[in-house]
Amino acid sequence: MPSQRIPDFNVIEFANVIEFATWLVGTARVALSPVEIVAQTCERLVAAGIPLWRVRVGQRLINPLIGAWGVIWMRETGAEEYTVPRSVLATSSYTGSPFEHVVKTRTRFYRSLRDLDPARDHPVLFEIAEDGSTDYLALPIIYGDGSVQGAAFTTDAPGGFSEAAMVLIEELSPFLAAALEPAAMRRSAESLLRTYLGEGPAERIAAGAIRRGDQVTIEAAVLLTDLRGYTLLSEQLPPDELLERLGQYQELVVTAVRAEGGDVLKFIGDGVLSIFPVEDSGREKASGRARRALEAALLRAEQIAGLRFVGCLHVGSVIYGNIGSPDRLDFTVVGPTVNFVSRLEAVAKSTNSAAVCSREVAACFPADTTRRLGTFTLPGVPDAQAIFELVAPDQRASREQGADPEIKPRTEHGS
Secondary structure (H helix, E strand, O other), X not given: OOHHHOOOOOOOOHHHHHHHHHXXXXXXXXXXXXXXXXXXXXXXXXXXXXXXXXXXXXXXXXXXXXXXXXXXEEOOOEEEEEEEEHHHHHOOOOOOOHHHHHHHHOOOEEEEOOOOOOOOOOHHHHHHHHOOOOEEEEEEXXXXXXXXXXXXXXXXXXXXXXXHHHHXXXXXXXXXXXXXXXXXXXXXXXXXXXXXXXXXXXXXXXXXXXXXXOEEEEEEEEEEEEEOOHHHHHHHOOHHHHHHHHHHHHHHHHHHHHHOOOEEEEEEOOEEEEEEEOOOOOHHHHHXXXXXXXXXXXXXXXXXXXXOEEEEXXXXXXXXXXXXXXXXXXXXXXXXXXXXHHHHHHHHHHOOOOEEEEHHXXXXXXXXXXXXXXXXXXXXXXXXXXXXXEOOHHHHHHHHOOOOOOOOOOOOOOO
């Protein structure tokens, strides 16, 4: 590190600077979390005589909902993690801000907060000044892949930062980047896996299940939903409107599944495949979570004009793991249980039912919450199967009040 850059350096001895940098790229990088790295870095700087008040280190994230995450340290309360919604990055809170300047130009941004000018200074600087800060220093935190993050340092000292203090902070920023980069890259990779594969597969792949044939047999309630009239919609709507309609449907299904602890594994055209692992909770609880997710999604769909879909439920053993070629893999569930639930879609549509289930799922619920549709021969399934309709909550309420819901007569289907 070129010590000649530090003028009249009296904040911390040069040997201690070397020790500080070595700690960042050694012990801190390997053993500490991002929160601990930022907290202990700030505490060391304060102990060296630098009057830090607040420090914020931000990291961009590859995530459809979260635009950034980071650590904020305050002298009074210590350090904690925070997240920034992706939508914020498109607002004036970020546009034109010192953080945007640092990320785009890869250069530092310094401003005294004691003489701000409304005509040229970003509103965020006025907010920071109102909180009591006197000086603001933002620096680029550059990672090995070329991505640029940002770090902002403020002080409440009446005279602001000394030149020596700012040079020291800037000299240490590459070492802070080296300490934070592994955790930031892991966070981005995990977020990307969750976005494209779902929570369960992301965890298993991150744990090393990356070879074809890496699999485990689990018991789960399997939910498959399918948009009604999708073929007709694809012929009638322009591509952008079709994708918007498809996105609305998928979003409400995914939201409902996640709210009940399920895992969305795959989008298959206009179909959504989800699982609710049985684990130690038993079939009844797993099936109940799947049913609540389906009913919540169906109820939400009623509020969107023209959006109708069917949901099919089955519970049983599935093979959960990697399939595909050695260099192109897919993490999903396969097996007879999945095949069975895929066959229920035709039954739901032919009987005009929004939600159908197998005998195994129906057995998990009180008799008055399901209705037998008949016995059906399903392609690829050896024996004729009794299929049930899930009675919607409003229909159950009508029954309890003594009024039967309007039900069209149904005919038993034989082999």
